[in-house]
Amino acid sequence: MRSYRVSLLIILSLVAVLIGGITVLRYQEFTEQHQAIARESVRGVTAELARFIDDRKRLVGVFTEVHQARLESLVHQPEDMALYRALDAQVARYFPDYYVYAITDPQGVLLVHDYNFLVGEMCLEDIRDFNVAGLQKPRVHPSMDEHHFDLLGEFRVNGKDHILLISFNARILGDMLEHMETPDHQLLLVLDDGELLLEASAEGSRRDFYRLDYRLAPEEQARVLAARPIPGTRWRALDLHAPGLFGDMRRRLLVEGVAVFALFALLSGVMALFLGRAERRRREAEQMKDEFLSVVSHELRTPITSMLGSLGLLANDVAGELPNRAKELVHVALANGERLLALVNDILDIQRIETTRLAIERRPLVLADLVRESLEHNRPYAERFGTRFVLHDGAPGAEVLGDSQRLMQVLDNLLSNAAKYGREGDVVEVRLDAADARVRVSIRDHGPGVAPELRARIFDKFTQGDASPRRRRDGTGLGLFIARNLVEQHAGRIGFESTPGEGSCFWFELPLASSAARQSAARPLD
Known part of the structure; x- marks a missing residue:
């Protein structure tokens, strides 16, 4: 408001x-x-x-x-x-x-x-x-x-x-002045001798009107708009505006301006009142939506986790050996359950990000170790597409202040996207480089690249850079949005370069940890 x-x-x-x-x-x-x-x-x-x-x-x-x-x-x-x-x-x-x-x-x-x-x-x-x-x-x-x-x-x-x-x-002379005088103006004939003695007006000569002093008064001189000597005479013609002409116009314009402003202010106030009500309703709806998503997501996580645990036990023959066809169905259910759990987790993360309730607990960590852990974690997923990860560590031992779980989430999103959108049998290059008190992680695939129409909104919610029908079925379009917010909450930057037909390189940078920052790393950042 x-x-x-x-x-x-x-x-x-x-x-x-x-x-x-x-x-x-x-x-x-x-x-x-x-x-x-x-x-x-x-x-x-x-x-x-x-x-x-x-x-x-x-x-x-x-x-x-x-x-x-x-x-x-x-x-x-x-x-x-x-x-x-x-x-x-x-x-x-x-x-x-x-x-x-x-x-x-x-x-x-x-x-x-x-x-x-x-x-x-x-x-x-x-x-x-x-x-x-x-x-x-x-x-x-x-x-x-x-x-x-x-x-x-x-x-x-x-x-x-x-x-x-x-x-x-x-x-x-007075008749001539009367004939040529215009509304709101007064024509006078004065003696052009410095004293401006009144000779005639539209009323006639001096004899036809009475005044104590026939010299032009200062108030009259202030109303003179134009003056001109008359050749061959001792006279000067003057044009005076009517008393109050400009003052009345100023007051009129002021009243009109105030009236227009007051009307506009009234309409604006009414509009603001309605907008305020609409905004309150929108916030209430957003709050209800967030509460609904939070409740539903939490309520979904428990049965999904239980279901995945049960499916895992079945897949590992804990309850007895299953026929091959049954095992295949269990693995399909397990994979889709994991995708459903990831979607629920993504929705919860977005809800926390948008309500600024996502806690980041920074601690010193070696970024290369975290990258290797993520590579191992995503290797089975990459093998589904015939993709291999290759690591080039150009910043061995480089430490950052960060939340290992959230940075792992960023790496998982970028690595899984590289596996999905790279070419069949691709070799995804993962590089770490340090420069200017920052360390960069770059993940390059050799797929078709990001479509030009998607580049401006690639980090927005629900944007999917699908390159084929097979890949279009996989993913929610939330991963890069979450990754960008997580990197920015670590005081870092995220971006990409892409060449059509040659692939894409997604990267993020984080500031290197300093000794002073390391001492205060245990404080959570909301």
């Missing part, structure tokens, strides 16, 4: 990182999208306002050229109301949305006008700049009636320069 919890925590951590990464990417995409909208809006309004101002400047110039005579007449006869009315009509025809107009000298002295006011200081500055440098950069002029901006045209009367001033209501 602990492994499930650890796995669940790892999965939840990875999912949290994934959701966090997706949330960050979504927020970045949202930010970049609105920045692109702001840049496009500012680019559009800048081009539109610049084109509007340029068109009006040209139109004022055209007007002064076309109506040069009428303007001169009005300068000479400022009291002639008929001239006034005629000029009014022409100005209205050229500029339907104009606010007021006036004629001044280069110093700004008012000569002709259609309203009762004195030219303000800002108007005088614009006139002087226009007279001296020919520059005119519109800006919004505040007044009691309406905020306006002026455009200027020059004409001459009796060789002297005069200026035609036509004013337009600043609400025109």
